[in-house]
Amino acid sequence: MQGNQAAARKAAIPRRAGPRRVVVHIVLFALLGALCLGLGILGRQKLDGKTMAMEHAQRVDLFLNNGTAAVKEALSGQGMDSAALRQLDTGMSSKKRGLKDTVSRMVEEDLMDGEIAKTVIATFSEGALNRVGDEALRLQLQTVLDQEQAGLAEALALEAEQFEAGFTIARVRMNLAVTEPYYPLMYYYMPLIALGAFLLLMAAVLLSIFLRSDPERRAQLGNRLEPMDYLLPFFIGVALFTLYPIIRVVIMSFQERYRLEGSFTGWGLGNYEYVIKGVPGTTNYFLQGLSNTLLYVLFTVPIGTVLAIVIAYLLNQKLRFSALFQTTYFLPMVTSVTAVGLVWRWIFNRNFGVLNAILHFFGMSPVDWLHQASNSMTVMVIFGVWSSLPFTIILLLSGLQNIDDTFYTVARVDGARAFRIFRRITVPLLAPTISLVLIINSISAFKVFTDVKVLFGGYPGPVLNMYTMVYYIYDMMYEYRELGRAAAAAIILFVFIFFFTMLQRFIQRKWKYD
Amino acid sequence: MQVIMEGLTKHFGQTRAVQDFSVTLNDGELVCLLGPSGCGKSTVLNMLSGIVPVTAGKIFFDGEDVTKLPPEQRGIGLVFQNYALYPHMTVMGNITFPLEIQKVPPKERERRAREMAELVHMGGLLSRKPKELSGGQQQRVAIARALVKQPRLLLLDEPLSNLDARLRLEMREEIRRIQQETRVTTIFVTHDQEEAMSISDHIVLMKDGFLQQHDAPQQLYNQPVNQFVADFLGNPPINNFPGRVVGDDFVMDSGARVNLDLKGKVKDGVAVNLSVRAESFVMAAPEDTTALMACTVESVYQMGKEEMAILSFGGVPFRAYLASEYGLKQGDQVTLSLKDRGVFLFDLSTGERYL
Numbered sequence: 001m002q003g004n005q006a007a008a009r010k011a012a013i014p015r016r017a018g019p020r021r022v023v024v025h026i027v028l029f030a031l032l033g034a035l036c037l038g039l040g041i042l043g044r045q046k047l048d049g050k051t052m053a054m055e056h057a058q059r060v061d062l063f064l065n066n067g068t069a070a071v072k073e074a075l076s077g078q079g080m081d082s083a084a085l086r087q088l089d090t091g092m093s094s095k096k097r098g099l100k101d102t103v104s105r106m107v108e109e110d111l112m113d114g115e116i117a118k119t120v121i122a123t124f125s126e127g128a129l130n131r132v133g134d135e136a137l138r139l140q141l142q143t144v145l146d147q148e149q150a151g152l153a154e155a156l157a158l159e160a161e162q163f164e165a166g167f168t169i170a171r172v173r174m175n176l177a178v179t180e181p182y183y184p185l186m187y188y189y190m191p192l193i194a195l196g197a198f199l200l201l202m203a204a205v206l207l208s209i210f211l212r213s214d215p216e217r218r219a220q221l222g223n224r225l226e227p228m229d230y231l232l233p234f235f236i237g238v239a240l241f242t243l244y245p246i247i248r249v250v251i252m253s254f255q256e257r258y259r260l261e262g263s264f265t266g267w268g269l270g271n272y273e274y275v276i277k278g279v280p281g282t283t284n285y286f287l288q289g290l291s292n293t294l295l296y297v298l299f300t301v302p303i304g305t306v307l308a309i310v311i312a313y314l315l316n317q318k319l320r321f322s323a324l325f326q327t328t329y330f331l332p333m334v335t336s337v338t339a340v341g342l343v344w345r346w347i348f349n350r351n352f353g354v355l356n357a358i359l360h361f362f363g364m365s366p367v368d369w370l371h372q373a374s375n376s377m378t379v380m381v382i383f384g385v386w387s388s389l390p391f392t393i394i395l396l397l398s399g400l401q402n403i404d405d406t407f408y409t410v411a412r413v414d415g416a417r418a419f420r421i422f423r424r425i426t427v428p429l430l431a432p433t434i435s436l437v438l439i440i441n442s443i444s445a446f447k448v449f450t451d452v453k454v455l456f457g458g459y460p461g462p463v464l465n466m467y468t469m470v471y472y473i474y475d476m477m478y479e480y481r482e483l484g485r486a487a488a489a490a491i492i493l494f495v496f497i498f499f500f501t502m503l504q505r506f507i508q509r510k511w512k513y514d
Numbered sequence: 515m516q517v518i519m520e521g522l523t524k525h526f527g528q529t530r531a532v533q534d535f536s537v538t539l540n541d542g543e544l545v546c547l548l549g550p551s552g553c554g555k556s557t558v559l560n561m562l563s564g565i566v567p568v569t570a571g572k573i574f575f576d577g578e579d580v581t582k583l584p585p586e587q588r589g590i591g592l593v594f595q596n597y598a599l600y601p602h603m604t605v606m607g608n609i610t611f612p613l614e615i616q617k618v619p620p621k622e623r624e625r626r627a628r629e630m631a632e633l634v635h636m637g638g639l640l641s642r643k644p645k646e647l648s649g650g651q652q653q654r655v656a657i658a659r660a661l662v663k664q665p666r667l668l669l670l671d672e673p674l675s676n677l678d679a680r681l682r683l684e685m686r687e688e689i690r691r692i693q694q695e696t697r698v699t700t701i702f703v704t705h706d707q708e709e710a711m712s713i714s715d716h717i718v719l720m721k722d723g724f725l726q727q728h729d730a731p732q733q734l735y736n737q738p739v740n741q742f743v744a745d746f747l748g749n750p751p752i753n754n755f756p757g758r759v760v761g762d763d764f765v766m767d768s769g770a771r772v773n774l775d776l777k778g779k780v781k782d783g784v785a786v787n788l789s790v791r792a793e794s795f796v797m798a799a800p801e802d803t804t805a806l807m808a809c810t811v812e813s814v815y816q817m818g819k820e821e822m823a824i825l826s827f828g829g830v831p832f833r834a835y836l837a838s839e840y841g842l843k844q845g846d847q848v849t850l851s852l853k854d855r856g857v858f859l860f861d862l863s864t865g866e867r868y869l
Contacts, residue, residue: 406598413563414612414663415586424611428602 018222037196341454399433770828
């Protein structure tokens with residue numbers, strides 16, 4: 001009865017939205033596809049044009065430069081003094097401008113190399129002799145040139161031909177400046193064409209399905225497309241701002257000497273090689289950063305986690321003033337690392353610092369925390385543990401509050417004392433949270449950077465001894481503008497974090513009960 | 515172990531959870547603490563285990579005053595509604611944990627744990643983790659863990675509430691069996707009267723923090739001390755007819771009258787409830803002269819050899835079990851008479867029992 005009613009109600013509403021949606025998709029896909037394809041092809045054409053123009057320009061330069069050199073070379077054996085040589089040069093360069101236009105035109109018209117070479121040599125020969133003041137010398141040179149002109153031209157033509165071989169569109173694209181008009185189209189012509197082709201293909205597939213199916217199936221198809229439409233904005237956002245940058249960094253790490261303006265010298269492992277090997281005979285700051293980072297992780301994470309467990313356990317007891325304690329422990333979380341870092345600089349200060357005052361109170365001699373290289377890691381670890389505590393404590397507290405009170409009651413009635421309950425019940429039941437905390441803390445410890453920057457007054461340690469992996473990336477990026485090397489270092493950091501996390505998950509795979 | 519509670523009282527701030535609660539439980543008994551939610555039965559249990567300190571009163575275990583003793587020194591086994599099995603330990607680990615605390619040598623621990631596991635029929639699943647067990651199995655493990663340290667007193671706090679109906683029946687028989695085998699004095703908290711009736715040697719019925727009646731289950735059912743006890747026990751619930759005592763008779767406001775042959779046992783004119791169990795009605799025989807009720811049949815349900823009929827008397831509907839041979843139909847006018855058992859008169863305002 002009810003089913004019939006529902007069916008009747010369903011039938012009463014015309015289901016036009018489905019088929020219409022499919023049509024809209026076909027049209028949009030086709031239009032967008034055509035647009036992308038068109039832009040891609042336009043980019044490719046511009047790139048071709050640019051390649052051609054560059055090739056021409058280079059050929060012109062080659063003709064002119066090599067022509068000058070050839071003529072000069074031919075005449076060099078004739079015992080000229082420096083004044084005469086100068087006259088020769090000025091004579092030739094006076095012809096250069098006019099010749100450049102002529103050669104450009106000839107290259108453009110795609111004339112034979114031999115012909116162009118002849119013109120070039122002839123013009124330069126003429127120019128060279130023009131300015132020679134000494135009549136006898138000029139005649140002497142004239143005869144030499146007359147003899148050699150044909151040979152010179154042939155040699156020049158051969159050089160031009162050989163030059164042609166090594167010039168490709170990829171090379172031009174590589175050296176493209178960001179400021180170039182149509183840069184995005186030229187640089188991304190391949191993805192654009194691929195995207196356009198994909199969209200057109202989609203349109204074609206949809207169209208063929210649409211044409212071959214009855215209205216009911218068209219409506220179904222439309223309904224199936226609907227959720228994807230809603231996902232699209234999100235997907236575009238993720239693709240553009242998350243996926244693309246990641247992929248770009250991976251690509252960049254293989255682009256050697258990648259510059260901000262977008263040029264690079266070639267593909268390869270050069271960036272990785274540089275990062276790992278460094279410059280021979282100098283400190284390899286990447287390796288220094290790597291070992292510093294690993295040490296930092298190995299100290300900060302266990303110390304921070306154990307401390308946090310103890311504090312969270314105490315905060316979880318029904319203590320008086322527990323709100324006050326909680327506020328105190330969560331304070332680092334609501335303060336800026338930069339601001340608090342300055343406070344810690346003061347705490348660590350050799351002459352006026354609180355820490356040294358405390359040491360002094362216990363009769364110890366003051367320590368130069370910030371300016372003595374051997375103390376740098378200690379300073380970092382203290383600051384790192386302190387700033388990682390609050391978030392860790394919050395996570396652990398919520399984990400503790402999830403443990404049912406009856407576990408404690410049963411254990412207490414069975415006669416277990418606080419420490420045994422903590423060791424045998426609280427910690428194992430907290431293990432999933434501890435595992436989460438370990439992973440989060442080690443990932444953030446791997447990425448340590450701000451701490452260094454702030455604690456050591458904007459330098460990686462007092463004697464450049466406190467590079468971390470991210471500090472190295474930062475340095476490469478902003479100090480040396482070596483984006484490819486920065487990217488390579490970032491990829492290595494990613495690999496480290498990835499394997500470290502996997503290792504932790506493997507070790508802690510038994511820490512889950514539910 | 516004999517347990518004596520003397521004037522036990524517990525106040526949580528303004529809330530009076532338990533008031534002047536005095537009960538003596540005999541050695542080896544299974545006693546149910548029964549009552550509606552919030553009546554203080556769990557608080558009594560927590561005071562016995564020592565988790566909650568008493569406000570006033572004393573607790574004696576075998577004559578020894580344990581009122582001030584910490585939980586671990588009282589020799590108590592606890593089983594919770596949610597089992598509270600340690601999820602990171604195996605069944606074996608769970609059962610041996612109390613022994614580990616008592617520093618029993620590992621070999622001995624294991625032997626006793628196996629013994630207990632056999633007792634609760636869990637011997638084959640010692641290496642399982644709690645999450646791999648069914649609710650009933652978890653409950654068995656929880657009981658084994660509570661019993662393994664040989665407690666003087668086993669406390670079960672609504673142990674069957676998390677189980678489905680079928681398992682609940684099975685487990686309650688199991689608990690009875692285990693208790694009979696070990697003879698450990700056991701207190702079983704529940705709000706389910708049927709559970710309490712079927713399992714226990716004695717029932718302690720509570721309401722609003724006060725003890726109502728402490729008796730054998732059948733006694734509670736047959737001889738309730740007050741209206742609350744009569745109302746709380748029995749399924750279907752007892753039928754109540756409000757009215758007054760006039761001479762030998764019970765008279766309702768509507769004028770309906772039942773000759774109870776009171777012979778002055780109850781004062782004339784007292785407002786009372788006539789409370790009758792559903793099984794205490796019979797079809798009146800021609801020779802019957804007292805306790806006759808002229809009723810109208812409203813509906814009839816077949817229940818095997820008997821019929822459950824809903825009738826009305828003096829405008830008050832009630833349930834009655836009647837033999838199906840009468841072939842009652844809706845709208846029939848019948849005269850019922852009352853049996854001797856399961857018929858009570860309670861004071862309408864105080865609930866005090868007159869008959």
